[in-house]
Amino acid sequence: MKIQKNSKKPLIYYYAVVIVIMMLANTFLLPMILKKEISPVDYGTFLKQIESGQVKKVEIQDNQIGFSALNEEGKEGLYITGRLEDPELVNRLYSANVTFERIIPKENSPLVDFLIYWILPMVIFTFLGQRFIGKIQGKMGGMGNAMTFGKSNVKVYVEAQTGKTFADVAGQDEAKEALQEIVDFLHNPQKYKEIGAKVPKGALLVGPPGTGKTLLAKAVAGESKVPFFSISGSEFVEMFVGMGAARVRDLFKQAQEKSPCIVFIDEIDTIGKSRNSGGLGGNDEREQTLNQLLTEMDGFDADKGVVILAATNRPETLDKALLRPGRFDRRVPVELPDLRGREDILKVHGKKVKLAEDIDFNAIARATSGASGADLANIINEGALRAVKFGRRYIVQSDLEEAVEVVIAGYQRKNAVISMKDKLTIAYHEIGHALVAAKQNHSAPVHKITIIPRTSGALGYTMQVEEGEKVLMTKEQALDKIATYMGGRAAEEIVFNTITSGASNDIEQATKIARAMVTRFGMSEKFGMMALETVNNQYLGGDASLIVSAETASKIDEEVLHIIKACHERATSILEENKEKLHDLAKYLLEKETITGEEFMTILA
Structure with a gap:
């Protein structure tokens, strides 16, 4: 598989150019700017300014005299004049009450000058540049650093962090039963090896949004007590060609290092769409990513304990090669819950809030035909919010009934003016x-x-x-x-x-x-x-x-x-x-x- 090379110059090239420009400016341009602020005058003018009391301070050097004096507008300026043999200069300055001193120049070693004028600016600029680029990388998801291009940005959960089991999933008994074999294999792989059975390499969870596909994947990891890798399909695709394939390789490399484990790819249809030859240049970034995913799934052995779970609500768009046996062997439907399932889901979410003793979950379940698990969780939360609004410390039946209407039709417009x-x-x-x-x-x-x-x-x-x-x-x-x-x-x-x-x-x-x-x-x-x-x-x-x-x-x-x-x-x-x-x-x-x-x-x- 070919990966196109980026024809643009690397970032370090522009970095070096800016450093050189800054050093040249520090060496030549800055002294020129400072030099323009000091006005040269002749020695006679200097003496007249002393007599008139305009001179405030004088610095006597070996070859020149620098002084500050008031100009015609009464503003203080810096001046410089050549030094002549004038034995009476000190007396003139003393008589005019001018502050003066003799400056004896100290000669720095060439090494000190090199460190101050060349190395120190480079160190300061490099530090500030790295801080600035680091912030940009943080906002762009790390795209600016060539060393992180191949990283998968995968989230790894250990057992204590997931905290989800099949007890937290209600209304999906068939899906849990289909996934139970994967959990059993991760616990007892030996009994499957003895009979010659192979656990499915991957399981595809399909169903409408909000039915608990991600929750099921976390529950499988929680039941198996193995590391859980979670990544969205959209995180593989970047603006740079070849980055998606590199992230797929990095993901599977991490998974094999931590096996046995579970890898969960959410919204896999983002990278797994069916390939077609229509259009120019069919070998685009998404296709490269899909090809790499297919290669990686063929390249590892399920007996090592790496199980791939994926979720999608558009299974008809997936590539046929992704769904063949040996890759995603098992398709697990995660459908909208039935009446009993809705009642069970309401009870699970009801444990997290304070409820009145006479709550009838069956009535709420019958009123919410076609609702997903996420909808039912939202109904419980809306009921809790309504209870707080009316100053109650627990949820009553009317709160849940009103919550159903809020989800279905929205909030009441009590101030609407209708004739x-x-x-x-x-x-x-x-x-x-x-x-x-x-x-x-x-x-x-x-x-x-x-x-x-x-x-x-x-x-x-x-x-x-x-x-x-x-x-x-x-x-x-x-x-x-x-x-x-x-x-x-x-x-x-x-x-x-x-x-x-x-x-x-x-x-x-x-x-x-x-x-x-x-x-x-x-x-x-x-x-x-x-x-x-x-x-x-x-x-x-x-x-x-x-x-x-x-x-x-x-x-x-x-x-x-x-x-x-x-x-x-x-x-x-x-x-x-x-x-x-x-x-x-x-x-x-x-x-x-x-x-x-x-x-x-x-x-x-």
Whole structure:
């Protein structure tokens, strides 16, 4: 593998040039500047200045006389004149009360002059230069020093510093089970060698952000009680060509010296993206780094106890050579937790705070479907902050419920100025959602309705909470969801005979479900079980792209529109049949601003 050489001159070249310039300036330029400040005068002028009392101080040397005197403007200046044979000079100076002295020059040795005028400035400048360059290197991550280019900047944790075990990881039972073999191998490698089994060289942790991939890697190291190397993929790539490959070599060299150990590379997709021949000069810095990583993973034996763990949320972009057996042998999914997992995660984080005795973690877990471990940790922290805000010494259930709403919709905008007419419209809009949901057979129960605006931009919202965990969605449930989204707009049309911009998010969510029904779920009679769309970045939002012709795309739009219109008509029909309840519930919500699901169902019944 070729590494391009940098054509620029080394830093020491410029360093030497600056030192030479400074020494020349010290030898020639500085004396010239100082010399211009002393004005030469003739001896007669010197005598006249003594008689007039302008001279203040005189220094008599062998060949010249230096003195300070007042000029015509009354300012003191330095002057110099030649020395003549004048026996009366001392008497003149004494009579004029001038301070004078005889200067006998001391001749320094050439060695002393060389040390003072050449070596001392060089030492001072070198010291200051090193301090200055050191600070620049600190801000640039050490890039300025050629001796540190190949260092990996890896963080090494010993057992006492990680302090993480599998007990600190909740909601990822399958992932922990898959990694348990690695822990067992690092504890008892001999029993694997006896049967001829080889432990996986590497394990790739894949999943959405915030699900605990880094925590799992630290827990493996904590359980194994071995050193833990941690580095981000972005730290390998530098502006200098070849530095990433050098850092990979340094990382594996350190790991083999401290084996058995665990090396964790976070965000490996930064350097592990699939190589392609498109474009000019495909042998770029990232490709060199990836090639070196592949070489290093082939070059060490897993039996020595070096295990590579890596994490990514974009596994589809990784190079195939990185995923083949013998490199990352095992792929460990770290998915979003289910209902039981969310409850366990809440309990783990709840141990770090003071809680009331009647906390119901199951209710919070049911209200946070789709939340990651990081989201749930944030909910516990938000609940603690709210408890402190209201002067409590422990967290109560209402703190956690409000924290869920803060994470989902943002903080309450209590000072927002909304007219009574708009409030009434918002109340009917939210009751429209809730009423349509309650009158359908496949909708989740209504948990809470509010018309208090939030910092996320929502002027109000209706929260529905499933009674249990659902991993599949039927066609009937999808249609009921779309109809529920249409309930807000339908209520505005029925009561006010107009429409507002408040349904923008409802329209967006309903369209996403309807399009997925047609293109991915096979829930359309027109297209049946035909794949029309492919999902990209499933762990980062799941953006989809059509894989059909323009003519078929037009038919897809027609089918999506047909589904949405049918659901809108169903929502309108439900509200027309329950118009009296719609008015009663809207007036009650307008008065209370926030009502629970129980209050809603009581009035509806």
